[in-house]
Amino acid sequence: MQEYITKVSSNLDEQIQRKIDLKTKPPGSLGKLEEIAFQVSRIQNNLSPTLSHPAIVVCAGDHGITAEGISPFPQDVTHQMVFNFLSGGAAINVFCRQNHINLLVADAGVNYDFQNNDQLINTKIKKGTANFAKEPAMSVDECKKAMKNGASIVADLHLKGCNIIGFGEMGIGNTTAAAALLCKYAGISPNEAAGPGTGLNPEGVAHKVNVLDKALSLHASVSAPLEILATFGGFEIAMICGGMLKAAELGMIILVDGFIVTSALIAAHAMHPTITDYCIFTHQSDERGHQLMLAHLKANPILNLGLRLGEGTGAALAYPLIQAAVNFMNEMNSFEDAGVSNKGE
């Protein structure tokens, strides 16, 4: 897979800033929304940006590392939650419905035989990754295949007019995989990277750190970006990573969710650092390693609501604020339009 991610053009920077500054408000007074309006205009190289056919792709996968007892929930919850997504009753369903976001659900590698279902995208590589405490989670080939599956879904959505995409995930055990990726890509220690996930107590977190320490020693020689992802990632994480790379290649806006989704972005960033030009960081998760990921990517997210649910919920919740940024750019009067005296006039 070879992506061609272009650096976002700065050609219109002055004009974009001027348009923002001439809106009927004190300069800078829309704070973060002005940054978002600027970034979206830049990505689209257009003074009148648009958001069309927003989508969130939730990728689900199981993790061999659950054999180490690193989650308080049983692995079965992964497939049970897939059924919950398909029935429309999970948090991500509620928030996507509210905000008119097209929700897609993909089986990246769940340990369950789903019957054919039009609503579930079948991109299963196998029934869960291997236990990376003992061997690489995926082969490089499997990892590439999962990345390609993510890229295909994104390319298809783009063809149908989507220009803004988020990703969500479900996979019992995947905070352990994400913490491992944070350690390897950003040089963070397991002790800092690991958190309670879905609700480990302090002893549980200490055990998770221990599992991570051993796994990182076992695979200490792994250093190429793709190999790191294959060794410690998950099918859903690889799928999201591939989807993000394709989205950036296609000039789409990428909504970055919490801890797991950002671990996929850290992998993508290690392969193509320019990808962050296309990323809007939607929220800071309560999972403590997320702050370190955001610092690694020099990102300043929109929301800080203490969320730690995953599924892409932060991206879905932040979407109306991105709409607001685009809408003020297109709909607000300038001082001149409105006949309002500008400062100092």
Next chain:
Amino acid sequence: MQEYITKVSSNLDEQIQRKIDLKTKPPGSLGKLEEIAFQVSRIQNNLSPTLSHPAIVVCAGDHGITAEGISPFPQDVTHQMVFNFLSGGAAINVFCRQNHINLLVADAGVNYDFQNNDQLINTKIKKGTANFAKEPAMSVDECKKAMKNGASIVADLHLKGCNIIGFGEMGIGNTTAAAALLCKYAGISPNEAAGPGTGLNPEGVAHKVNVLDKALSLHASVSAPLEILATFGGFEIAMICGGMLKAAELGMIILVDGFIVTSALIAAHAMHPTITDYCIFTHQSDERGHQLMLAHLKANPILNLGLRLGEGTGAALAYPLIQAAVNFMNEMNSFEDAGVSNKGE
């Protein structure tokens, strides 16, 4: 004016919390949204809360204190911005349109003769307050009249089915009035309370502090809550204060915006401390005194986007997150509904 604000009942607290905890998500993982869902359910004393006919009332008024040179914008901007609201081109118009919030605009006391206009609620007391550096901004009677005007608008909206209401404001000079109210009600010094407002430079802020110091000395003997509001407030601030008190009396949810609107709440809180049971704090403004106001009210707002525009924009922008809280409460499956294994099962 005599309001009867009931303390919100805690009868259903356990059942509300249980309903939140049994949703298909790790307990607490929706963070701030869970707090909002809890509060809204409590206010409505209902496990299936609803938001109906949301409204934001923008109150505009002029301030005699502008004679002291405390704003970089001329007073004419107040009425020019009223025209901008009426034409649909201001930030608050854009955000209310996006989020389907009914926007009302009221002339609380603008220094301009508006022609009759169906879109503008005429509640003018007079053409701007007096200069509180020299005399009280309003008489107590004028202040009461403005409060009553706010209350009437809210009562009318409530009759039409509205159960959630925000307030916005426009008034060149009103950050100086709001800072004075913060000083008097919360015992803060002008040096801490005053900020750049619409864009004062450091010399401008120093001058504003000086004006506040002198005005606070001049009116040092004023201490009754209503008299403080009359002495330092504005027609729009008094109107919002009265509107909030009525909203709480009627059991409505109150969306609290930034620096000016929170100054009105601090006044209302000094009269009826129970009012905060009904308040959702939508954002933390970039105007530095706002943080002190929030601390005074022990409030922890939803958004922190560096906004300092006023008009009720923070309330309008946070509204979809309050909808999300109510929607997850009503639409998300429980573990049992979805057949998902709960932790430890």
